[in-house]
Each structure stands twice: as structure tokens, then as C-alpha cells.
Amino acid sequence: MKRLIVGDIHGCHQELMDLLDQAGLSGDDEIIALGDLIDRGPDSPAVVDFYRCAPGARSLMGNHERKHVRISKGEIPASASQLLARQQFSAIGYAEAIAFFEGLPFFIDLPEATLVHGCLDPGKSLSDQRPETLLGTLSGESYLRRHYDAPWYELYAGEKPVVAGHHDYSKVGKPMVINDRVFLIDTGCCYGRALTGIILPDFQFLTVQSRRNYWGIAAAGPG
Ligand SMILES: [Mn+2]
Structure with a gap:
């Protein structure tokens, strides 16, 4: 059985479909x-539908899913990227998406790798991680900066490889591998760079070129 781990998709449904074509998975993968x-991207509802409904598909909670959950409870205001996604959904579809987001896990511990959206505190076991760290929220990242003098992915010394997303660290559409054990695979698809996947157990990289700088176009507005 294979597992395709996919970096930050941000509504880039066509690139997700391209990545699946390239991966050539079979029924139980x-x-x-x-x-x-x-x-940020053009079709958040289609990406959510895929992860809600497709057999064998599941997702971690990212900081953007958590933003929508918190907005729905009136805890924080929506910013431009949430307003763009919100208007792509029907009312029922958005309510279903929020309910789906509320049940997403903060990490997945596989036999071959630990998966997190944001960061891992290198001084804590997996079960002791703070949600803000795992999501890579502003407060989670500033906590790490206060407590460590190097980025978490350079300090991580666990036996098991980690696969994380959240930041397009290279800014050139390429994943980064740190110390042979941390795989950083957000490659900025919504900014016109690339969507990256990694197939376990072989740690084989797959890359799809983004079709356009969706967020650059959307943020510039009509006209
Ligand atoms: Mn993120």
C-alpha cells in the first residue's frame, strides 16, 4: 500500500488532479x-469535497482550516483569503466544510513518517505538542523563536522522518529536505509555483507546475 502525501493545496484543484494523474495510485492507496x-486559490470547494468524499483521502488540520472554524464561532474576523474562499462555497457547502474542518487531526503518525501541517517542537514528544505549534500559527511560531535559537526543522532529531507543509521555504517551487529527516513540501502552488507530493514508503517526490499565480491575480482585484 502506498500513501501520497500532498503539500498545501490552497484551492488549486486542477493541480491536485494533475498530481493524482502523475501518482498512478491504486484502489487501496x-x-x-x-x-x-x-x-487563496480558485476552487476551495472542490478540494474540500475531494478530501471529504474520495475513498482513501484524508487531511490534517491546517492553520487556514482553523481560521474558518474560528471565524464561524465569531472568535476572529475573516481576512481577504477567507472571504475569497467563502464566496466560492454555497451556504450549505460552507456549513459542511466547517463541520468537516472541526474533525480534522493536528498530526498523523504513520509507520514511515510523522505528518504535521506547521511545526514540531523539537523539545517535546508528539503527544505533548501544542496545537498552535503543530498548526504553525503566529503564536506557535513566536513561542518556538523564543525557546530555540534555530528553526525547529534543523533541531528535530527524532528517529522518524517528519513531513510538513505551511511555508514555501525555498520560494522557488522546490521541496526542501533537512538532515535527511524533515521533508518540507509546501511549494507555493497558489502563488504560481508548484504542488508537491511525496509517495511513501519510498519518499519519492512528485511535482506539478502551478498553472498561474492565483493569489497574486485575486489579491490584485478586478480591473
Ligand atoms: Mn499553513
């Missing part, structure tokens, strides 16, 4: 997203 299914 899994397709696991690292979270941030939504916001």
Missing part, C-alpha cells in the same frame, strides 16, 4: 493532505 486545503 491513501491520499493524505497536510492541511491548508483552502483559501
Whole structure:
């Protein structure tokens, strides 16, 4: 059985379909997203539908899913990228998406790798991680900066490889591998760069070129 781990999709449904074509999976294989299914890209509802409904598909919670959950409870205001996604959904579809987001896990511990959306605190076991760290929220990242003098992915020394998304660290559409054990696979698809997947257990990279700088176009507005 193979598992395709997919970096931050951010509504880039066509590129997700391209990646699946390239992966050539079979019936009992899994397709696991690292979270941030939504916001910034052209078709957040189609990406959410895929991870809600497709056999073998599941997703982590990303900081963007959590933003929508918190907005729905009136805890924070929506910013531009949530407003864009919100208008792509029907009212019922959005309510279903929120209910789906509320049940997403903060990490997945597979035999071959640990999956997180954002960060891992290198001084804590997996069960002791703070949700803000796992999501890579502003407060989670500033906590890590206060407590460590190097980025978490350079300090991580666990036996098991980690696959994470959240930041397009290279800014050139390429994944990064740190110390042979941390795989950083958000490659900025919504900014016109690439969608990256990694197939376990072989840690084989797959890359799909983004079709356009969706968020650059959307943020510039009509005209
Ligand atoms: Mn993120």
C-alpha cells in the first residue's frame, strides 16, 4: 500500500488532479493532505469535497482550516483569503466544510513518517505538542523563536522522518529536505509555483507546475 502525501493545496484543484494523474495510485492507496486545503486559490470547494468524499483521502488540520472554524464561532474576523474562499462555497457547502474542518487531526503518525501541517517542537514528544505549534500559527511560531535559537526543522532529531507543509521555504517551487529527516513540501502552488507530493514508503517526490499565480491575480482585484 502506498500513501501520497500532498503539500498545501490552497484551492488549486486542477493541480491536485494533475498530481493524482502523475501518482498512478491504486484502489487501496491513501491520499493524505497536510492541511491548508483552502483559501487563496480558485476552487476551495472542490478540494474540500475531494478530501471529504474520495475513498482513501484524508487531511490534517491546517492553520487556514482553523481560521474558518474560528471565524464561524465569531472568535476572529475573516481576512481577504477567507472571504475569497467563502464566496466560492454555497451556504450549505460552507456549513459542511466547517463541520468537516472541526474533525480534522493536528498530526498523523504513520509507520514511515510523522505528518504535521506547521511545526514540531523539537523539545517535546508528539503527544505533548501544542496545537498552535503543530498548526504553525503566529503564536506557535513566536513561542518556538523564543525557546530555540534555530528553526525547529534543523533541531528535530527524532528517529522518524517528519513531513510538513505551511511555508514555501525555498520560494522557488522546490521541496526542501533537512538532515535527511524533515521533508518540507509546501511549494507555493497558489502563488504560481508548484504542488508537491511525496509517495511513501519510498519518499519519492512528485511535482506539478502551478498553472498561474492565483493569489497574486485575486489579491490584485478586478480591473
Ligand atoms: Mn499553513
